[in-house]
Amino acid sequence: MSHPDDDVGELAAAHRADRFHDECGVFGVHGHPEASHITYLGLYALQHRGQESAGIVSTAGVGREHHVHRAMGLVADIFSEKTLQKLPGRHAIGHVRYSTAGGSQIRNAQPFYATTDGGPVAIAHNGNLVNALPIRKELEGRGAIFSTTADSEVIVQLLARSRERTQEERLLDALSRVKGAFSLVMLTGDAMIAARDPRGFRPLSLGRLDGAWVVASETCALDLIGASFERDIDPGEVVVIRRGRLRSLRPFSAESERFCIFEYIYFARPDSNLNGHNVYAFRKELGRVLAREHPVPADVVVPVLDSGNTAALGYAEETGIPYEQAMIRNHYVRRTFIEPAQSIRHFGVKVKHNAVRGVLQGKRVVLVDDSIVRGTTLTKLVTMLKAAGAREVHVRVSSPPTIGPCHYGVDTPTREELIAHEHSVDEIRDLIGADSLGFLSLEGLRRAGESLKHGFCDACFSDEYPVEVTEPDPAPQLSLFRTVEDEDG
Ligand code: SF4
Secondary structure (H helix, E strand, O other): OOOHHHHOOOHHHHHHHOOOEEOEEEEEEEOOOOHHHHHHHHHHHOHHHOOOEEEEEEEOOOOOOEEEEEEEOOHHHHOOHHHHHOOOOOEEEEEEEOOOHHHOOHHHOOOEEEEEOOEEEEEEEEOOEOOHHHHHHHHHHOOOOOOOOOOOHHHHHHHHHOOOOOHHHHHHHHHHHOOEOOEEEEEOOOEEEEEEOOOOOOOOEEEEEOOEEEEEOOHHHHHHHOOEEEEEOOOOOEEEEEOOEEEEEOOOOOOOOOEEHHHHHHHOOOOOEEOOEEHHHHHHHHHHHHHHHOOOOOOEEEEOOOOOHHHHHHHHHHHOOOEOOOEEEOOOOOHHHOOOOHHHHHHHHHHHEEEOHHHHOOOEEEEEEOOOOOOHHHHHHHHHHHHOOOOEEEEEEOOOOOOOOOOOOEEOOOHHHOHHHHOOHHHHHHHHOOOEEEEOOHHHHHHHHHHHOOOEEOHHHHOOOOOOOOOOOOOOOOOOOOOHHHHHO
C-alpha cells in the first residue's frame, strides 16, 4: 500500500475541483471618504465566494467619471495602495468572481461598466440568469455587441437600450426582463442601487459605516470593516441610496422565497448570518441530525478540512465520540504550489497535507464532509486515512446526495459528472473505499430548514427546480473585442 502522502499531492486541487463553487460576491459603499479602501476590505472578506478575478469601480458622483480596476487573481494580489489611490471618490462597488476554466478571462471580470446616454453605470452581479441566452440572441439580432461571455452583461445591455428616462427606471426595466437569480449592486453618477430577485436565491445585506451605506453579499464583510448590520435586503426588493437617503421599492410581483440552502451548507462563511441565522450554528445542527440518522460505533470523528469542520463538531457532540483533527493542512501554501516540478513533488505533498498517524492508528473513524460532488476527494482521503493506520473509515455527509446541477449562480459539474446521479449510495461507498456511507436525508435537511422560517431552494438535492430553465446555460461565442485589460490579463 502506498504511503498516505503519495495520494495527497493533488488533494488540494482535487478538493477544489470536487466542490460546488459560488460564483460571486458583491460589495458596495455609498458616501464614505475612503470608499475604494472600504470596498477592498469588503472584497477581502468575501474572497471565499470567488477567487478567479476581482474588481472595483469608484466615482466621486454626478458628472464625474467612473474609475475602474479589474484583474485576474486574489484581492490581496490585485489591489495595492497605489491602485486604490487611482480609485478616488466617495462611492464604490466591487466584485469577486469564481468561474469555470473556460470562462476564466479578464473580460468576464466584474463590475461591468458602460456609458449610456444617461451617464456611466457599473454593475456587480451575483447569481445566474436562466433566460440570458435568448435575450442575448435577441439583442445581438438588433445590433448589440457583447464583449463578454457572462450572463450578467445582458443586464447592462438591456439597461443601456432601455427607453426609460432615469438610470433607476432603466435598471428596473432591465430586471423585469430577466429570470433567475440576481443579488446585484449598481453604481450610477448619483446613486447606489441594490436589488434581489423575487425568489431571493443569493444573500444581500445592508449595513452602515460612519453614516455611509454599505451593501455586501455576507455579513462577515460588514464585520471586517466595522459596519453595523441594518437588515437583509428582501427578496424582490430594490434599494436606492442617493444623497444619504435610502428608498425601498418592490417592483416585482411576489414569488415564494427560494434562498439557496447550499449557502448554509457550504458556500457562506460560518461567521456570517444569513436571514438572521448563524451559518455555523446551522451547519452544526445538520451534523447533529446526520448523527441521529446515521450512527455508527467509532472511536473518533474527523472532519474533511475545512468543509466538514462544523458538521463534524455537531456529529461528535450528538454521539459523544471524540472530535479529532486527524488531518493537518498547511494554510500558508498558495495555489501556485499546486503543480510543482516532478523533482520536488513529494516535498509539495508534505507541505500541504498530512494525516496524524498517532490519532488514526487502529481507530474506527467517522469522516465527515458537507457534500459529495464527484467523489474524487473522498476517495483520496479514505485511502490516506487507511494508509495512516485507520482500521475502519465511515463516511458521513451533512447534505443529501447531490443529483442535479445548479442554474442559479453556482458553478457545478454536469449532471452526469455528479457521482450521486450516476450511482446508488452502496455503489458510492464502494467507489470511495469507505466501510460505510451515510448521507443526510432530504427530509432531514428540510426539517432542519424549517427552523430558518423562510423558503429555500434544494433543487440540486431534490431535482425540484423553482424557476424553469428554458434554455441551456449560455456559452456564446466571444465577439472580437479586445480591451486593454485583456492585454494586461
Ligand atoms: Fe443552491 Fe438551489 Fe443552486 Fe442547489 S440548485 S446550489 S440549492 S440555488
